[in-house]
Amino acid sequence: MHNNLNRSSKDVNDGFFEIAFSEDGVFLTVYPPVAKGKRVDTSEILEKLNNKRVKNFKREAVELAVIKADKMPVIVAGPQEEEKVDARASIVITPDKLKAFLTIIPPENGADLTADQILSAISDCRIVYGINKAAVEDTARFPVYNQMICVAEGTMPVNGQNGRVEFHFDSNKQRRPTILEDGRVDYRELNLIESIQKGALLCSLSAPLKGTNGRNVLGAEIAALDGKPAVLPRGRNVEASADGQSLIAAIDGQVNYIDGKVSVFSNYEVHADVDNSTGNIAFIGNVIVRGNVLSGFSVEAGGSVEVWGVVEGAVIKAGGDIVLRRGMQGIGKGVLKSGGSIIARYIEHSTLEAQNNITSEAIMHSNVKCGNKLELTGRKGLLVGGICKVGKEISAKVVGSHMATVTDIEVGMDPTLRERYKALKEEINTMEADMKKADQAISILKKIEAAGMLTPDKQEMMAKSVRTKIFFGSRVSELREEFTQIEAKLQQDAYGKIKIYNFIYPGSKVTIGSCVMYVKENLQYCTLYRDGADIRVGPIDK
Numbered sequence: 451m452h453n454n455l456n457r458s459s460k461d462v463n464d465g466f467f468e469i470a471f472s473e474d475g476v477f478l479t480v481y482p483p484v485a486k487g488k489r490v491d492t493s494e495i496l497e498k499l500n501n502k503r504v505k506n507f508k509r510e511a512v513e514l515a516v517i518k519a520d521k522m523p524v525i526v527a528g529p530q531e532e533e534k535v536d537a538r539a540s541i542v543i544t545p546d547k548l549k550a551f552l553t554i555i556p557p558e559n560g561a562d563l564t565a566d567q568i569l570s571a572i573s574d575c576r577i578v579y580g581i582n583k584a585a586v587e588d589t590a591r592f593p594v595y596n597q598m599i600c601v602a603e604g605t606m607p608v609n610g611q612n613g614r615v616e617f618h619f620d621s622n623k624q625r626r627p628t629i630l631e632d633g634r635v636d637y638r639e640l641n642l643i644e645s646i647q648k649g650a651l652l653c654s655l656s657a658p659l660k661g662t663n664g665r666n667v668l669g670a671e672i673a674a675l676d677g678k679p680a681v682l683p684r685g686r687n688v689e690a691s692a693d694g695q696s697l698i699a700a701i702d703g704q705v706n707y708i709d710g711k712v713s714v715f716s717n718y719e720v721h722a723d724v725d726n727s728t729g730n731i732a733f734i735g736n737v738i739v740r741g742n743v744l745s746g747f748s749v750e751a752g753g754s755v756e757v758w759g760v761v762e763g764a765v766i767k768a769g770g771d772i773v774l775r776r777g778m779q780g781i782g783k784g785v786l787k788s789g790g791s792i793i794a795r796y797i798e799h800s801t802l803e804a805q806n807n808i809t810s811e812a813i814m815h816s817n818v819k820c821g822n823k824l825e826l827t828g829r830k831g832l833l834v835g836g837i838c839k840v841g842k843e844i845s846a847k848v849v850g851s852h853m854a855t856v857t858d859i860e861v862g863m864d865p866t867l868r869e870r871y872k873a874l875k876e877e878i879n880t881m882e883a884d885m886k887k888a889d890q891a892i893s894i895l896k897k898i899e900a901a902g903m904l905t906p907d908k909q910e911m912m913a914k915s916v917r918t919k920i921f922f923g924s925r926v927s928e929l930r931e932e933f934t935q936i937e938a939k940l941q942q943d944a945y946g947k948i949k950i951y952n953f954i955y956p957g958s959k960v961t962i963g964s965c966v967m968y969v970k971e972n973l974q975y976c977t978l979y980r981d982g983a984d985i986r987v988g989p990i991d992k
Contacts, residue, residue: 462484462487463483463484463485463486463487464483464487464488464489464490465480465481465482465483465487465488465489465490465519466481466490467479467480467481467490467494467495467498467515468481469495469498469499469502469504470523471530471531471532472529473529474525474529475525475526475527475528475529475530476504476507476525476526476527476528476529476530477523477524477525477526478495478511478512478515478523478524478525478526479515479521479522479523479524480495480515480516480518480519480520480521480524481519481521482519482520482521489516489519490516490519491516492512492513492516495512495516496509496512499512499526499527501535501555501558502532502533502535502558503533503535503558504526504527504530505527505528505530506527506528507526507527508526508527511524511525511526512526532558532559533558534557534558534559534560534561535557535558535559535560536557536560536561536562536563537554537555537556537557537560537561537562537563537593537595538554538555538563539552539553539554539555539563539567539568539571540552540553540554540555541553541571541572541574541575541577541601542598543575543577543667543668546666547604547666547667547668547670548603548604548606548664548666548667549600549602549603549604549667550572550575550577550600550601550602550603550667551598551599551600551601552568552571552572552586552589552598552599552600552601553596553597553598553599554589554593554594554595554596554597554599555595555596556593556595556596562590562593563589563590563593564590565583565586565587565590567590568586568589568590568601569581569583569586572586572601572602576668577602577667577668578667578668578669579602579604579605579665579666579667579668579669580602580603580604580605580665580667581601581602581667582600582601582602582603585599585600585601586601589601602667603667604664604665604666604667604672605664605665605672606664606672607661607662607663607664607672607673607674607675608661608662608664608674609661609674609675609676609677610658610659610660610661610674610675610676610677611658611659611677612658612677612678612679612680613655613656613657613658613677613678613679613680614655614656614680615653615654615655615656615680615682615683616653616654616655616656617652617653617707617712618650618651618652618653618654619646619652619653619705621653621707621712622707645702645703645704645705646699646702646703646704646705646714647699647702648699648700648701648702649698649699650698650699650705651696651697651698652688652696652697652698652699652705652712652714653682653683653696653697653712654695654696654697655679655680655682655695655696656680657679658676658677658678658679658680659676659677660674660676660677661673661674661675661676661677662674682694682695682696682697683697683707683710683711683712684697684711684712685706685708685711685712685713685714686711686713686714686715686734686752687699687700687701687703687713687714687715687716688700688712688713688714697712699714700714701714701716702716703715703716703717703735703736704716704717704735704736704753704754706736706753706754706770708753708769708770708789708790709769709789713752713753715734715735715736715752715753715754716735716736717735717736717737717738718731718733718735718736718737718738718751719737719738719739719740720737720738720739720740720741721740721741722740722741723739723741723742723743723744723759724739724741724742724743724744724747724749724764725744725747728747729747730747730748730749730750731747731748731749731750731751732748732749732750732751733750733751733752734751734752734753735751735752735753736751736753736754736755736756736770737749737751737753737754737755737756737768738755738756738758739755739756739757739758739759740758740759741758741759742757742759742760742761742762743757743759743760743761743762743764743766744762744764745762745763745764745781745783746763746764746783747764747765748764748765748766748767749764749765749766749767750766750767750768751767751768751769751770752769752770753768753769753770754768754769754770754771754772754773754790755768755770755771755772755773756772756773756775757773757774757775757776758775758776759775759776760776760777760778760779761774761777761778761779761780761784761786762778762779762780762781762784763779763780763781763782763783763784764783764784764785765784765785765787766785766786766787767785767787767788768787768788768789768790769789769790770788770789770790771788771790771791771792771793772786772788772790772791772792772793772794772804773792773793773794774786774792774793774794774795774797775795776794776795776796777794777795777796777797777798777810778794778796778797778798778800779798779799780797780798780799780800780801780816781799782799784797784799784800784801785800785801785802786800786801786802786803786804787802787803787804788803788804788805788806789805790804790805790806791804791806791807791808791809792804792807792808792809792810793808793809793810794809794810795810795811795812795828796810796811796812796813796814797810797812797813797814797816798812798813798814798815798816799814799815799816800816800817801816801817802816802817802818802819802820803818803819803820804819804820804821804822805821805822805866806820806821806822807820807822807823807824807825808820808823808824808825809824809825809827810825810826810827811826811827811828811829811830811831811832812826812828812830812831812832812833812834813826813832813833813834813836813838814832814834814835814836815834815835815836816835816836816838817836817837817838818836818837818838818839818840819839819840819865819866820838820839820840820841820865821841821864821865821866822840822841822842822843823840823841823842823843823844823845824838824840824843824844824845824846825845825846826844826845826846826847826848830847830848831846831847831848831951831952832846832847832848833846833848833849833850833857833859834848834849834850834851834855834857835855835856835857836857836858837858837860838857838858838859838860839860839861839863839865839868840859840860840861840865840946841861841862841863841864841865841946842861842862842946842947843861843946843947843948843949844859844861844946844947844948844949845948845949845951846948846949846950846951847950847951847952847953848950848952848953848954848955849948849950849953849954849955849958850953850954850955850956850957850958850969851955851957852955853957854955854956854957855955855957856957856958856959857955857957857958857959858958858959858961859948859958859959859960859961860960860961860962861946861947861948861961861962862945862946862961862962862963862980863946863963864939867936867939870936871933871936871937874929874932874933874936875933877929878926878929878930878933881922881925881926881929882922882926884918884922885918885919885922885923885926888915888916888918888919888922889919891911891912891915892912892915892916892919895908895911895912895915896912899912945962945963945979945980946962946963946979946980947977947978947979948960948962948977948978948979949976949977949990950973950974950975950976950977950978950990951975951990952974952975953972953973953974954969954972954973954976954978955969955972956969956970956971956972957969960978960985962978962979962980962985963980965980965983965984965985966985967985973987975990976988976989976990977989977990977991
């Protein structure tokens with residue numbers, strides 16, 4: 451009689467089973483679980499019987515033994531010699547073919563795998579690259595069963611680097627005034643204009659780098675992406691060099707980097723006030739006003755605008771920066787709109803919009819939109835009244851007032867993006883409604899056509915409805931793609947900070963992303979920031 455005991459168990463509380471070979475047949479004993487342990491699964495036993503190559507076993511007897519789990523041996527097959535089954539290798543290659551994993555199926559009273567046998571199994575799978583022979587030898591010496599072991603690994607391709615534009619001027623100059631030792635702000639010596647002469651080198655291109663190809667475990671080469679050449683950011687009044695690798699100034703003037711383009715602008719100067727004697731001003735380059743800008747007039751520039759005097763209820767628009775050396779008394783009509791930054795000593799009762807930063811000593815009762823940072827500096831550092839929407843960060847000495855002036859500040863979302871998001875949502879809804887109407891019209895006209903009553907007028911109406919549906923369908927797809935991109939950007943950037951260097955008073959409403967907080971007591975020397983779904987008050991250096 452040949453009797454062999456085989457036991458399988460995963461956890462001390464789990465049920466387990468034994469398979470024994472004897473002269474009377476093959477016996478199965480199933481043990482029940484203890485406490486909250488798991489019962490033996492029939493598939494486990496069937497797999498074991500197959501692995502041990504038990505012939506003509508009775509599945510019904512196995513299933514009954516599992517149901518009973520009464521620790522009593524049950525005959526599941528007739529008498530037979532227990533076969534010795536050697537360990538087997540199972541190789542799995544990942545879908546990207548960059549890794550191959552070995553799983554050793556344990557032997558049944560047979561021999562373990564040798565290193566050569568494992569290597570042969572690897573070779574049978576046509577794996578020729580990145581084979582880890584050390585891992586194979588270790589696995590053969592100290593076998594680990596039923597676990598995936600990485601035995602081959604390919605090489606990832608390394609993509610090249612895109613070419614770059616190297617600027618030979620300060621393309622990211624910080625447009626901010628100088629803070630003097632006594633706390634005053636010097637709005638006179640700003641040094642914002644970088645003048646260059648005709649023929650000056652403005653920027654040049656660095657060559658892209660090629661990528662390094664990879665290889666998968668089957669030996670196939672994986673192509674890398676080569677870097678793409680950079681494009682010269684050619685704007686106005688610049689020329690490309692003979693080799694096309696650099697930009698050169700075509701005129702004397704001020705160099706600007708606006709909307710991803712390098713341009714050189716000549717300056718237009720107004721030596722007095724902008725009033726009836728000058729009229730409204732529109733200039734492609736930079737505008738410098740030595741006097742004031744009176745109410746009702748406008749100044750528009752493709753470059754920057756600098757005003758030495760006071761701006762009243764006027765409109766100033768600039769593709770670059772707007773610098774007001776004194777300030778603005780907007781009287782509810784003043785507008786500043788900048789493609790760069792806005793710098794002013796003070797701003798009252800005005801509407802401001804800047805793609806980059808806004809810096810001032812005091813902003814009072816104004817509507818502010820700022821894509822990057824709003825800084826209230828100098829002795830006052832005051833932000834009071836109005837609505838203020840800022841992309842990333844607000845820093846101020848004082849927000850609101852002890853009179854509980856309503857001051858609405860919002861940070862963490864680019865206001866321009868948010869407005870575009872709302873506009874897209876409305877446009878998509880409108881177009882989908884129009885598509886639905888066109889669909890209904892087509893459905894009705896098709897029924898009329900089926901009845902043989904479609905007149906030429908109705909045919910034209912059907913053709914028009916079909917064209918409308920196709921157009922709106924295509925347009926909605928484009929808008930949805932843009933909508934999704936903006937939505938992801940807003941969710942990603944919905945964090946910002948508000949730094950208070952003195953007081954933020956009750957009456958102030960703080961919004962960071964989608965979180966809102968109403969200030970109900972004086973808060974001093976702190977940072978307001980978003981933490982999950984809440985706005986928290988932390989130290990100033992948070």
